[in-house]
Amino acid sequence: MKELLNGYQCEICKTIYNQKEKAIECESQISEEPIKEIGFEFKARYYYGEGDFDYVDIPTRIYKISFSNHKINYELEQNLDGKFQSIIICYGNKDLLRLINSTKE
Numbered sequence: 001m002k003e004l005l006n007g008y009q010c011e012i013c014k015t016i017y018n019q020k021e022k023a024i025e026c027e028s029q030i031s032e033e034p035i036k037e038i039g040f041e042f043k044a045r046y047y048y049g050e051g052d053f054d055y056v057d058i059p060t061r062i063y064k065i066s067f068s069n070h071k072i073n074y075e076l077e078q079n080l081d082g083k084f085q086s087i088i089i090c091y092g093n094k095d096l097l098r099l100i101n102s103t104k105e
């Protein structure tokens, strides 16, 4: 926690609070650690119909990892038509794990 002229700042997410207690509380929230590194590749399954085989597995890789509000954001590229493009974002480890495990159901 950092004391500023206009309040108190959480040093993790940089949010500024009027009350010192709020800044301390914010800072004590659990911050996530990355569970996968940049370049990690996997297949993400997407369903487009009702049938058991109406799905497509798209090669996906982690392109960038950033942090905001005590959470990790994974920016992902997907291989469509033989070329990595189309960036999607997973908010937090839970979101990423859901996508990684989508082909294992």
Ligand SMILES: [Zn+2]
Pocket (backbone or CB within 6 Å): 010, 011, 012, 013, 014, 015, 026, 027, 069, 070
């Ligand atoms: Zn914070």
